[in-house]
Amino acid sequence: DAGVIQSPRHEVTEMGQEVTLRCKPISGHDYLFWYRQTMMRGLELLIYFNNNVPIDDSGMPEDRFSAKMPNASFSTLKIQPSEPRDSAVYFCASSLGLAGGFRETQYFGPGTRLLVL
Amino acid sequence: KQEVTQIPAALSVPEGENLVLNCSFTDSAIYNLQWFRQDPGKGLTSLLLIQSSQREQTSGRLNASLDKSSGRSTLYIAASQPGDSATYLCAVNTGGTSYGKLTFGQGTILTVHP
Numbered sequence: 001d002a003g004v005i006q007s008p009r010h011e012v013t014e015m016g017q018e019v020t021l022r023c024k025p026i027s028g029h030d031y032l033f034w035y036r037q038t039m040m041r042g043l044e045l046l047i048y049f050n051n052n053v054p055i056d057d058s059g060m061p062e063d064r065f066s067a068k069m070p071n072a073s074f075s076t077l078k079i080q081p082s083e084p085r086d087s088a089v090y091f092c093a094s095s096l097g098l099a100g101g102f103r104e105t106q107y108f109g110p111g112t113r114l115l116v117l
Numbered sequence: 118k119q120e121v122t123q124i125p126a127a128l129s130v131p132e133g134e135n136l137v138l139n140c141s142f143t144d145s146a147i148y149n150l151q152w153f154r155q156d157p158g159k160g161l162t163s164l165l166l167i168q169s170s171q172r173e174q175t176s177g178r179l180n181a182s183l184d185k186s187s188g189r190s191t192l193y194i195a196a197s198q199p200g201d202s203a204t205y206l207c208a209v210n211t212g213g214t215s216y217g218k219l220t221f222g223q224g225t226i227l228t229v230h231p
Contacts (some may be wrong), residue, residue, distance in 0.1 A: 042221055042223045042224070045218055056218055091160055105166050106151070108160040109160055110160045
């Protein structure tokens with residue numbers, strides 16, 4: 001398997017523009033996670049899905065952020081409008097969950113480096 | 118709210134040394150704990166996962182231990198090599214209604230010099 005795939009790898013945009021980050025999880029994994037990493041706050045979970053359904057979005061910072069998972073092989077994280085403080089590395093991760101609970105390792109993608117000017 | 122702390126923040130050792138990285142967490146009711154490695158500009162690579170019922174896990178030169186009651190985990194690296202240089206992150210899964218939700222420490226930056 002190619003692992004978790006994220007695109008784009010780098011994104012530079014201007015304040016106010018819409019940004020869409022994309023993720024393809026490992027085939028067969030039924031959990032998908034979006035994280036954000038900054039120097040100040042470290043790694044933070046934004047939202048995660050189980051079987052394409054959002055389970056916990058308490059980490060989403062504002063209404064400007066939204067995430068979707070239309071099918072088992074694709075998810076998007078959208079920021080509209082973007083602001084300079086959104087500059088960070090955004091990671092997608094996936095894992096194989098077992099019935100009755102989550103036990104498995106999370107596998108991370110390479111990340112998208114976002115710079116909002 | 119779960120908080121995860123890693124000590125030291127940075128560590129520099131000569132090649133061949135055995136070393137220990139520390140991780141502590143405030144809520145001992147955890148589901149599992151994971152150690153990750155992150156290379157500069159890259160994503161995270163999972164090293165070891167310890168379930169709450171386990172005391173340790175080993176993979177090659179790596180050994181991770183877990184003491185739930187004291188809220189601590191250690192990552193032991195034997196015979197360190199320059200290729201081990203990276204940031205090591207500890208992450209705790211508190212489980213319950215937060216299945217899958219990992220809380221990360223700030224990491225330990227390890228440098229192994231030849």
